[in-house]
Every structure is written in C-alpha cells, then in structure tokens.
Amino acid sequence: MFEYIQIVKKVFLFSILVFLVSLLNKNSLPEKRSILTALYQDPIQEKISKPPFLVRVKNKQFTVVPLYSYELSGLVVSHHDTFAWYDYYHRAWGDFLNIRDICVIWGENIKNESYQAMKFKSGSWTCWYSCQSRAKSNDCRSFKNECLSNNHLITADKKIRRDLRRVNRGDQVYIKGYLSKYSHGGGDYFRGTSTTRTDRGNGACETIYITDFKILKRANPIWFFIYGSSKLVMIVSLLIIIVEFFIGPAKFRGEF
Numbered sequence: 001m002f003e004y005i006q007i008v009k010k011v012f013l014f015s016i017l018v019f020l021v022s023l024l025n026k027n028s029l030p031e032k033r034s035i036l037t038a039l040y041q042d043p044i045q046e047k048i049s050k051p052p053f054l055v056r057v058k059n060k061q062f063t064v065v066p067l068y069s070y071e072l073s074g075l076v077v078s079h080h081d082t083f084a085w086y087d088y089y090h091r092a093w094g095d096f097l098n099i100r101d102i103c104v105i106w107g108e109n110i111k112n113e114s115y116q117a118m119k120f121k122s123g124s125w126t127c128w129y130s131c132q133s134r135a136k137s138n139d140c141r142s143f144k145n146e147c148l149s150n151n152h153l154i155t156a157d158k159k160i161r162r163d164l165r166r167v168n169r170g171d172q173v174y175i176k177g178y179l180s181k182y183s184h185g186g187g188d189y190f191r192g193t194s195t196t197r198t199d200r201g202n203g204a205c206e207t208i209y210i211t212d213f214k215i216l217k218r219a220n221p222i223w224f225f226i227y228g229s230s231k232l233v234m235i236v237s238l239l240i241i242i243v244e245f246f247i248g249p250a251k252f253r254g255e256f
C-alpha cells in the first residue's frame with residue numbers, strides 16, 4: 001500500500017507540471033501558415049432595409065434593429081464571457097442577449113504577421129492591444145487598427161449561443177448576421193453599434209445579431225486535450241491521496 005500511494009503522489013506532481021505547461025500553451029495564437037485564406041479578406045457589410053424584430057431570452061423581451069448585413073472571418077485574439085460570475089454589469093442591466101464578446105483580427109494583420117508582436121486583452125466592453133516588450137518596434141507599427149474589431153455578439157438561437165460559449169483564443173471563426181442596435185424594457189436599456197472599422201474608443205465596437213456562426217479551425221487541439229486530461233488526472237490523484245490520508249490510519253489502527 002505504501003508503494004501504491006507513493007506512485008499516486010508522483011502522478012499527482014507530474015500532472016501538475018503537465019497542467020501548467022499546457023495552460024501556458026493552449027491559448028497561443030497560431031502561426032501564419034496555419035491561418036485559413038478566408039481570414040485574409042475584409043468584412044462584408046451592406047446596407048439593408050429590415051424591420052425591427054423581437055426576441056426573448058430568460059423571460060426578457062428585446063427589440064433588435066438591424067442596420068447592415070455583415071459577414072466576417074477572423075482570428076480570435078481575446079474574448080470576454082458576459083455570463084462569467086465576475087461580470088456584474090450585464091446581470092445588473094438584464095442584458096442576457098449579449099452572450100459573448102470576441103476580439104478578432106483579419107486581413108493585413110494576418111498577412112504581415114504583426115499580430116505575433118502584440119498583446120491582446122478583453123474587458124467588459126473593450127479590447128485592448130499593445131506591443132509586446134520583446135517585439136521589434138517595426139513589427140508593432142505594422143499592426144492596423146482597422147483590421148481589428150471587438151464584437152458584442154447577440155442572438156436568441158440556443159445552438160449558436162452554445163457554440164459561442166465554446167470559442168477559445170486562437171480559434172478561426174466565421175460570423176454572419178446584422179450590425180444592430182437593441183434595447184429592452186421600453187428603451188430603459190439601449191446599446192448601439194459601430195458601422196465602420198476605422199473608429200476607436202467609446203462606441204467603436206460592433207454589435208452583431210448572429211444568424212450563422214462557425215468555428216472554422218480550432219486552435220491548439222492537442223494542448224487543449226493535454227490540458228483537460230492532466231486536469232482530470234490531477235483531480236483524481238488528489239482525491240485518492242486525500243482518501244488514503246484519512247482512511248489509511250484508521251485501517252492501520254483497526255488491524256493493530
């Protein structure tokens with residue numbers, strides 16, 4: 001029994017190491033050679049005449065006003081989970097339609113590989129980017145703001161909402177829908193949308209009512225598998241160690 005628990009302890013320590021290594025690697029951005037050619041294209045946006053429509057999520061009714069049809073293929077560089085426990089604002093305002101925010105890049109930022117020199121971070125409403133300290137300044141200057149967008153994704157479709165929850169950093173995605181403004185509660189809560197990629201600051205984010213969404217290519221599938229497997233092994237081995245810690249002495253006392 002002593003040898004058995006020693007092996008479990010070694011497995012536990014090794015699983016921690018593997019877990020940490022996979023944690024650092026699972027969200028790395030893919031190299032240019034792994035990027036699909038569809039991401040080299042700019043978003044497609046067209047003016048439409050579509051009347052406002054009503055949707056309901058969690059017993060709250062929303063009015064959506066479509067402004068433009070919109071299609072985008074992009075690389076996810078960061079994201080914000082509006083359903084996360086620490087997101088106070090969406091819950092306080094009853095905005096259950098906005099299921100996730102994803103910050104994506106495309107076009108020239110892919111072609112010139114400048115994204116590899118940048119750091120990206122998403123907040124409750126924003127996507128921030130900056131030059132990495134180890135990067136060459138010329139690489140950072142090649143990065144184009146008009147080839148990045150922070151997208152507030154809204155939809156009442158249950159399948160699309162599930163798919164959006166599965167998006168990770170580094171995934172290549174396809175988005176189709178409408179640039180829209182929306183509200184609920186008779187206008188008590190209102191959110192608009194940007195209609196150009198050249199703006200910055202407050203109001204520069206795109207609000208998209210999603211009608212079609214695909215993950216074109218997953219990022220780092222092997223690292224995600226290792227991450228999940230090592231996490232499971234770590235938990236199971238820890239439970240065995242805890243159980244043995246409490247049960248082992250009791251068994252010994254009983255035999256004595």
